[in-house]
Amino acid sequence: MAKDYTLSKSSYIKGLQCEKQLYLYKHFYDTQDKYSEMQLAIFRKGTSTGILAQSLFSEGTDASSSSHFLYKEGIEKTNALMQNQNQTIYEASFLFDELLIIADIVVKHGDLINVYEVKSTTSVSDVILNDAAIQYHVITNAGYKINDFFIIHINKNYVRDGELDINSLFVIKSVKNKIKSLQKNVRSNIIRFNNVLNQDKAPQMDIGPHCTNPYSCGFIGTCWKEIPEYSVFNIAGLSQEKKFDLYYKGITELKNIPREYSLTPLQWLQVNSELNNEKIIKRNEIKTFLSGLRYPLHFLDFESFQPAVPLFNKSKPYQQIPFQFSLHVQEREDSPLKHYEFLCEPGIDPRTKLADALIPLINAGGSVVVYNKIFEVNILNKIAVDFPEYLEDIEKILNCIIDLMEPFQKRYYYSPDLKGSYSIKSVLPSLVPELSYSRLAIKEGGEASLFYEQLWIEEDYRKIESVKESLLRYCELDTLAMVKIVERLKELI
Numbered sequence: 001m002a003k004d005y006t007l008s009k010s011s012y013i014k015g016l017q018c019e020k021q022l023y024l025y026k027h028f029y030d031t032q033d034k035y036s037e038m039q040l041a042i043f044r045k046g047t048s049t050g051i052l053a054q055s056l057f058s059e060g061t062d063a064s065s066s067s068h069f070l071y072k073e074g075i076e077k078t079n080a081l082m083q084n085q086n087q088t089i090y091e092a093s094f095l096f097d098e099l100l101i102i103a104d105i106v107v108k109h110g111d112l113i114n115v116y117e118v119k120s121t122t123s124v125s126d127v128i129l130n131d132a133a134i135q136y137h138v139i140t141n142a143g144y145k146i147n148d149f150f151i152i153h154i155n156k157n158y159v160r161d162g163e164l165d166i167n168s169l170f171v172i173k174s175v176k177n178k179i180k181s182l183q184k185n186v187r188s189n190i191i192r193f194n195n196v197l198n199q200d201k202a203p204q205m206d207i208g209p210h211c212t213n214p215y216s217c218g219f220i221g222t223c224w225k226e227i228p229e230y231s232v233f234n235i236a237g238l239s240q241e242k243k244f245d246l247y248y249k250g251i252t253e254l255k256n257i258p259r260e261y262s263l264t265p266l267q268w269l270q271v272n273s274e275l276n277n278e279k280i281i282k283r284n285e286i287k288t289f290l291s292g293l294r295y296p297l298h299f300l301d302f303e304s305f306q307p308a309v310p311l312f313n314k315s316k317p318y319q320q321i322p323f324q325f326s327l328h329v330q331e332r333e334d335s336p337l338k339h340y341e342f343l344c345e346p347g348i349d350p351r352t353k354l355a356d357a358l359i360p361l362i363n364a365g366g367s368v369v370v371y372n373k374i375f376e377v378n379i380l381n382k383i384a385v386d387f388p389e390y391l392e393d394i395e396k397i398l399n400c401i402i403d404l405m406e407p408f409q410k411r412y413y414y415s416p417d418l419k420g421s422y423s424i425k426s427v428l429p430s431l432v433p434e435l436s437y438s439r440l441a442i443k444e445g446g447e448a449s450l451f452y453e454q455l456w457i458e459e460d461y462r463k464i465e466s467v468k469e470s471l472l473r474y475c476e477l478d479t480l481a482m483v484k485i486v487e488r489l490k491e492l493i
């Protein structure tokens with residue numbers, strides 16, 4: 001069905017990011033990159049936060065249309081409800097001059113309305129202000145008087161204590177003055193975007209930092225296809241500014257970087273390793289690192305999820321909540337490997353259960369080997385702060401932590417197949433090609449969080465068991481990978 005509106009809130013925001021993105025979105029929608037499961041999960045989080053925020057305004061009426069294509073239905077419902085003197089409307093649609101917007105919550109008192117836009121963020125960014133500004137433009141031009149315009153966002157300092165207190169969970173912030181000052185820009189932007197959309201072909205727009213800021217564009221697959229798979233954009237630690245400086249000089253391949261170009265020694269190491277097809281093995285440094293390991297060795301990995309709305313007492317929005325660990329223990333160099341694992345049942349707070357299961361398994365005097373220690377250290381510290389009864393035991397664990405990422409981050413070992421990365425997912429196939437994540441249902445930590453969140457709502461017993469098994473095998477491989485990487489480092493020296 002042909003639509004008789006040209007722009008919407010989301011296409012306006014796309015236009016602000018990049019005119020070519022707007023054009024492709026409207027005229028070549030099907031060429032868009034596929035959304036990843038992670039992106040879809042972020043959208044779902046936004047929707048559920050919006051629905052929860054509706055309960056701040058009781059007795060509202062939903063004016064949504066029954067489908068995205070039947071948007072006129074939403075406008076008609078909204079118009080009818082706006083005839084009432086006092087009315088709260090959820091998902092209110094307004095159309096002006098071929099521009100359609102849907103406001104999350106509108107509260108009408110007599111002639112005046114308050115508009116509330118709900119965001120699952122913890123602050124008000126420029127994109128959110130631009131989003132509000134376009135709504136203000138449409139609603140006022142459609143003939144309504146806006147008394148005030150608010151952003152409702154998540155209060156990052158809220159700590160749950162008992163029942164969820166939605167009045168404390170959300171912050172309601174007036175942005176009317178700020179978005180009024182953006183109105184002149186809104187009008188000129190609409191004219192500009194309509195001109196862009198009326199052109200015969202997409203505007204010439206080179207790639208740049210705007211491709212991922214404020215959002216990752218859906219047309220990266222189209223516009224970045226000339227960039228080699230391994231390029232200057234893969235140089236570890238190189239600033240965005242320098243990557244594009246090289247690109248704008250016509251340099252995308254590592255072999256074309258001028259020798260006088262300013263890179264750090266580690267960045268040159270990466271480039272030279274690629275050009276000479278040479279592995280770097282700094283045996284003395286690896287030896288020193290390995291000499292810091294004390295038996296019994298505990299190879300530890302957590303998985304966590306970050307609910308936007310705190311599910312448990314003593315937790316904040318978006319707090320990392322660990323729900324699982326895998327632990328491989330090796331008492332002595334020649335002793336067999338033991339494996340322990342913990343996966344919390346969904347529906348309960350996993351933190352103390354996880355601490356109770358883990359603490360007795362860590363033997364005094366041994367090293368606790370993790371990969372990228374910031375994550376594990378933060379998880380343990382937070383448990384100790386929220387549950388001080390574990391403080392002493394957790395401090396003992398923290399004092400024994402060794403970060404296995406260090407030899408790879410500092411390039412004591414580097415191989416061209418790492419392509420600049422030092423993540424365990426890259427290091428494992430480079431050093432231990434016989435072990436691989438590729439056959440697992442879960443291949444990275446973000447997916448593990450999504451799978452665990454699924455368990456909270458899944459009712460099919462067989463599906464629950466299969467998801468649990470996938471989570472256990474994924475986490476197990478993370479710690480087994482560390483065991484094998486240490487073995488291989490020992491062989492190298």
Ligand code: SF4
Binds near residue numbers: 018022208218219224
């Ligand atoms: S990939 Fe970059 S240049 Fe291409 S449409 Fe998206 S933002 Fe614009």
